[in-house]
Amino acid sequence: MAESPLFSHEGQIVVAPSLTTLRYRDLRLLSLATLVTGAAFLGERVALGWLLLDRTDSALVVGLGVALSALPNFLLGIPGGAITDRFDRRLLLRITSFILAAATAGLGAIALAGMLSVAGILLFTFLSGAVRSLSQTVRQAYAFDVVGPHQAVGGMAIVSLAQRSGGIAGALATGEILVQLGAGYAYVAIALCHLAAFVFVLLARTRGQAAPGQQPQLAESVKEYVREVRGNSTLRALVFLTAAVEILGFSHQAVLPSLARDVLHLDAAGLGLLTALGSLGGFVSVLLVTLRPEPVHKGWFFMGVLLGFGLALVMLGASSSLVVALIGVGVVSALAALSDLLSQTLIQSSVPNELRGRAMGSWMLAIGFGPVGHLQIGAVAVSLGTATALITNGLFLILLAVVVLVWTPQLRKL
Template sequence: MPTDPPAIPGPPAPEQAAPAPDKGPAASAPDAPAPVARERVSMFRSLRVRNYRLFFVGQVVSNIGTWMQRIAQDWLVLSLTGSSTAVGVTMALQFLPMLLFGLYGGVLVDRFPKRRLLFVTQTSMAVTGLALAALTISGHVQVWHVYVAAFAVGMATVVDNPARQSFVSEMVGPEQLQNAVSLNSANFQSARLVGPAVAGVLITTVGTGWAFLYNGLSFIAPITGLLLMRTRDLHPVRRAPRAKGQLREGLRYVARRPELLWPIVLVGFIGTFGFNFPVWLSAYADDVFHADAGSYSLFNTLMAVGSVAGALLAARRGTARLRVLIGGALAFGLLEIVAALAPTYWMFALLMVPIGMFGLTVNVTTNTAIQMNTDPAMRGRVMALYMMVFLGGTPLGAPIAGWATDAYGARAGFVAGGVVATAAAVVVGLVLVRAGGLRLSVGWNHGHPKVRFVPKEQAEGSAVPVTTAA
């Protein structure tokens, strides 16, 4: 009887000894079956690692501050200017450095110890948050101050994002990488439950400056965690020596591997056109439902509820599956279209939950598949490319989303983002199926029809296909 299609294959984790032998075209296909028994994964097993536990706790505190600053920053800009376009410009400035310098950040991450780089980036973001807090609380803040702060955080993120993403494997090793990546996402999204709620209370009671102040002080926690780590317990990774052409080498590495290239293309479209929630949600709260910052905070909180659920479900999965990535992206785009047309406040708000769940599913599945399929010596550059495409597309998409929202209304802007995400999921899904040498096949399981993608040879040779579980 047919079973679930296997996980996305790739090279063995770099920490392993040698590459697996070549088993023919099917072995290199992005969704080729592999006869490996599936291990039941404990949802929180990577937290048994002391270094990762320190990292995780520090990120809990810091991520709450990050979400507080995001909400406060967007609402402050909207209050100062009354323009959704200005909110989009703020987003663009924060993510523009990733678009311009993201690949160079990846080269630095592959060359230098990631723990030391994280000291520098976390400290610089703390200083930025404290400076913005001082300006806002003193009543001297202007919109250009927010623009400068957003750009400064973006410059730190160029190195911080790929360093944090790839440092996970050095803390937990290849066996627990999938679980740790999923818990990282659950951590970030759980903070999203607390951060917007607290930010909404602070904004409406004492002002946005106090949210910035908490964010600046919150970086004490991850910096302390980095200082307390035992370096002898880290999994050493060979660092890339300084040499010419390392950036091009990383691009060629991804271009030769469809299991890396096409998921990155997919998240590029979704990140550029489908994740402009600060623009859309602030416009829905202000213009469509004529509400205050508390409603904007509620929308973000409900989306975070779904995101946490998606992350925890991913933590239970032992593998990163291609069908989960494509299915999650398709559901994400379709739900955005439905939410954009929702006629009532509460219907719109409740739809944020599944949107958050499927958006997080796309993020975690892509992140995990890329890390597990990448040689450690290339991981910084590959993760930088992934983050550059996912986050760096915002400088292009956010102003467009802001302009469309101002010109045609929040509903039209939201619909357009959902349409692009849906189309990208369909097209990339078909490309990956073709690249993997797969075809659609219908079989029967206990009297019920089952639709699966299977290798072409298998579908042609059997009326009732049988696949092998990963």
């Protein structure tokens, strides 16, 4: 028999290389924390989209809400990366998890008191997005720390699987809670997820085998990274590409509430189902990567993923039935998940080890351009319809992938 990720030539069961990273106790704890954090994140995304659409009946306002959640990535990406390299990453994860738990519980109390407004939702979305921006930077850097550079894709894939698994449950549960109990109880459930994440990261013991030894002062840390960016063309290309994909590809999330309600005629529970199936698509794609050896030609793999991402957006925009839309959302999310995984890994691998936190800050800065895409796709959806908005962005993403493939040989060599 041909050798596979699960069987040797002799037919014996073997462990997929990526799964061996689970031998690290702190990666298991980080994965558990990410599992419940993923549930909280997608749960909050479902609540945000549905509440804003229900109260304003505007896809543009929904786009504004999603944009505000991503704006802190742009504003705080580089400073967040410097903070990540300056302080113990376990401590930062504990602090951010606790803040998110307290803030979300407060929002739930406001909603239960009947005082929740659109302005309040938008303000909370921006502030929680700021904390989440730092948390995401720290989480990915710490995963790399624990498993080391030679198993980076595998270790980060395990964390990504945990996030997407939690996202499935969080989206489904939040949609149902919104229908049955209301926004207040939905936000309380999200707060409990953040609290559980705090407990898990509290148990982490080590800084990780690849944790940087020196911890520079923040000002010097930023200056050092600016020098690296100026002299590293591969890093600049990856950051630019990540930003462009965020604008053209990930912006589809802003029109999912409109797609669910206005095109597919679903309620909040239906939006939760649509979001959960998207997370399931991401889970399956990352699982397949986890079960394979580390990809050798990561640059070519990345370009292929982006081409497929664009084609899937076109498919989703052209869908007119619930079944096709569900498949489209699953495929789009599957390729989006691979895009995230590969861009995070490639950016961290393109810099010296002591700069990886700041490199992840660059990744956060790049995805911070997402608000441009959220507002753009929301405006096109209002003017020309949701389908046209998705198809347009998909075609431009295909064009981007082709141009990058032809004009950036340094990425093809990765």
